[in-house]
Amino acid sequence: GENVEQHPSTLSVQEGDSAVIKCTYSDSASNYFPWYKQELGKGPQLIIDIRSNVGEKKDQRIAVTLNKTAKHFSLHITETQPEDSAVYFCALKLVFGAGTILRVKS
Amino acid sequence: DAGVIQSPRHEVTEMGQEVTLRCKPISGHNSLFWYRQTMMRGLELLIYFNNNVPIDDSGMPEDRFSAKMPNASFSTLKIQPSEPRDSAVYFCASSLSPQGRNTEAFFGQGTRLTVV
Numbered sequence: 001g002e003n004v005e006q007h008p009s010t011l012s013v014q015e016g017d018s019a020v021i022k023c024t025y026s027d028s029a030s031n032y033f034p035w036y037k038q039e040l041g042k043g044p045q046l047i048i049d050i051r052s053n054v055g056e057k058k059d060q061r062i063a064v065t066l067n068k069t070a071k072h073f074s075l076h077i078t079e080t081q082p083e084d085s086a087v088y089f090c091a092l093k094l095v096f097g098a099g100t101i102l103r104v105k106s
Numbered sequence: 107d108a109g110v111i112q113s114p115r116h117e118v119t120e121m122g123q124e125v126t127l128r129c130k131p132i133s134g135h136n137s138l139f140w141y142r143q144t145m146m147r148g149l150e151l152l153i154y155f156n157n158n159v160p161i162d163d164s165g166m167p168e169d170r171f172s173a174k175m176p177n178a179s180f181s182t183l184k185i186q187p188s189e190p191r192d193s194a195v196y197f198c199a200s201s202l203s204p205q206g207r208n209t210e211a212f213f214g215q216g217t218r219l220t221v222v
Contacts, residue, residue, distance in 0.1 A: 044213050046210045
């Protein structure tokens, strides 16, 4: 099956700073790259996704970049806010990364 | 739409008992997934269905686990007999993608199972 590695496992940033989470994968045939956010007591929820025909996609403070040659894609959160504190997952073909606990300190 | 609906939200049972978790996917979605989440193993795909047919059950840990989807609006995950190591949060998710791999998966709120 797909191998997905996600880093870092935990990330602590000051409110207003940026956060970057990276996922590497092995299957070069993958063409859909989503990021999910999981808040306490809830199921994961899609926050942004990208398809292999583009290199970057933005939605307000959130962006995803894709490097198909290097087989990695990254989640970028700018101007972080306390409500961004959650667990973030990348996913590939139904396989989820190990997750990143993001803590935004105010 | 109310989203993916799972029941119960919490289940506490004694070792050896049968446990049945239930899921109602979003209407019109043709792929349904069962995941298990633990601190040690993260989010693991147990099984997924497409058009009510099980496509991949390689993630089902043992014969004690079984899943069914008798129709497009209902699925169950059964554990018989249950063991303490089955304690986890079980999520059901659904999507529009025929293969379930290339579009957003919508997750339910999960069932927190505790086996004592």
